[in-house]
Amino acid sequence: MTRETLISLINQVFVDKFELDPADLTPEKRIFEDLELDSLDVVDLITGLQHTFGIPLRDNKELLQIRTLANIYDLFEKLVQEHPELEEKLAKKP
Amino acid sequence: MRSILVYLSITLCIVLYLTVVGIPYLITLMLPAETCAHYMRILTLYMGKAVIYMALRPFARVEYTDSAAGEKAPGIYICNHRAATDAFLMAAFGIEAIQIVNGWPMKLPFFGFNARKCGYLDSTQTPLESYPQIVRKLLDKGVCIIAFPEGTRSGARQMNPFHSGIFKLAMDLKIPIYPCCIAGNERFPDRAFKFHKTERILVKRLPSIDPETYANMPSAFVLKKKVRSLIEEETSKMDAELAP
Numbered sequence: 304m305t306r307e308t309l310i311s312l313i314n315q316v317f318v319d320k321f322e323l324d325p326a327d328l329t330p331e332k333r334i335f336e337d338l339e340l341d342s343l344d345v346v347d348l349i350t351g352l353q354h355t356f357g358i359p360l361r362d363n364k365e366l367l368q369i370r371t372l373a374n375i376y377d378l379f380e381k382l383v384q385e386h387p388e389l390e391e392k393l394a395k396k397p
Numbered sequence: 398m399r400s401i402l403v404y405l406s407i408t409l410c411i412v413l414y415l416t417v418v419g420i421p422y423l424i425t426l427m428l429p430a431e432t433c434a435h436y437m438r439i440l441t442l443y444m445g446k447a448v449i450y451m452a453l454r455p456f457a458r459v460e461y462t463d464s465a466a467g468e469k470a471p472g473i474y475i476c477n478h479r480a481a482t483d484a485f486l487m488a489a490f491g492i493e494a495i496q497i498v499n500g501w502p503m504k505l506p507f508f509g510f511n512a513r514k515c516g517y518l519d520s521t522q523t524p525l526e527s528y529p530q531i532v533r534k535l536l537d538k539g540v541c542i543i544a545f546p547e548g549t550r551s552g553a554r555q556m557n558p559f560h561s562g563i564f565k566l567a568m569d570l571k572i573p574i575y576p577c578c579i580a581g582n583e584r585f586p587d588r589a590f591k592f593h594k595t596e597r598i599l600v601k602r603l604p605s606i607d608p609e610t611y612a613n614m615p616s617a618f619v620l621k622k623k624v625r626s627l628i629e630e631e632t633s634k635m636d637a638e639l640a641p
Contacts, residue, residue: 319615320615320616320618321615321616321618321619321622322615322619322622339558339559339622340618341558341560341561341562343560343561343562343565343617344561344616344617344618347616347617347618
């Protein structure tokens with residue numbers, strides 16, 4: 304899976320869950336300060352990401368370090384590499 | 398000098414008010430907790446009215462507009478938060494309500510005691526999971542909830558970002574939301590509690606947002622953004638009306 308596809312899938316979660324303008328979703332954007340999410344919104348975000356990628360994230364410690372969109376893209380790039388079966392699963396998604 | 402006079406006026410007003418309602422106030426304190434809370438909320442409502450329409454009157458005129466006239470269903474009042482006087486200005490709504498406050502007001506002498514007796518919720522002490530039950534119980538009794546989702550006073554005309562908690566609660570419990578706007582008191586007092594010259598303070602209740610309206614929103618974030626933008630749009634108009 305290319306990084307572009309991954310970014311597009313993650314951004315779609317932001318659009319679906321928070322109705323954010325896709326143009327605002329640039330890698331340097333800070334989740335809390337720029338996108339104005341708070342800790343409760345992050346719970347919704349995690350639910351959305353879990354639903355899209357089918358990876359349990361609840362106990363993922365690296366999520367606590369996330370500050371920007373780029374951090375999320377990097378984390379999921381790593382997760383997809385660790386779970387090669389995901390590529391096939393995601394490819395089947397419409 | 399102005400600040401001293403305002404504080405003096407508020408203190409005098411409260412002392413006079415307590416002199417008038419002293420006996421009912423003391424009797425109320427002896428009632429069982431829930432009954433006490435109900436009567437304390439009523440007494441506090443009229444104390445608030447006395448403060449905003451009498452004590453503050455020589456310094457600033459408070460004008461209330463209700464754009465949701467006739468809407469009586471108990472709900473969550475979401476307000477922008479510019480100054481400490483907001484807590485008193487809530488009396489303009491004329492409703493029995495509790496406020497969700499941010500720790501320190503609960504520690505104030507007299508006001509903190511009153512707030513605790515009224516059943517105000519201290520957001521720093523109340524466990525998140527207990528809110529649904531407490532809020533549902535209050536609403537069933539016709540008591541409204543007043544929240545300032547900015548979390549702290551902005552001290553200026555601009556609004557801080559909102560926290561999502563109260564919107565998540567509204568969505569979970571399917572509660573009407575009343576967006577409310579306050580303008581003119583951003584320096585009355587400022588963040589250092591100093592009162593500056595202010596002629597008018599405007600308070601406005603906007604039409605409610607019913608649970609049916611927000612039922613299809615994908616998250617509390619979307620609801621908070623909508624409410625915030627309604628309040629921001631209206632307060633901008635109110636600010637323009639106050640100062641050219």
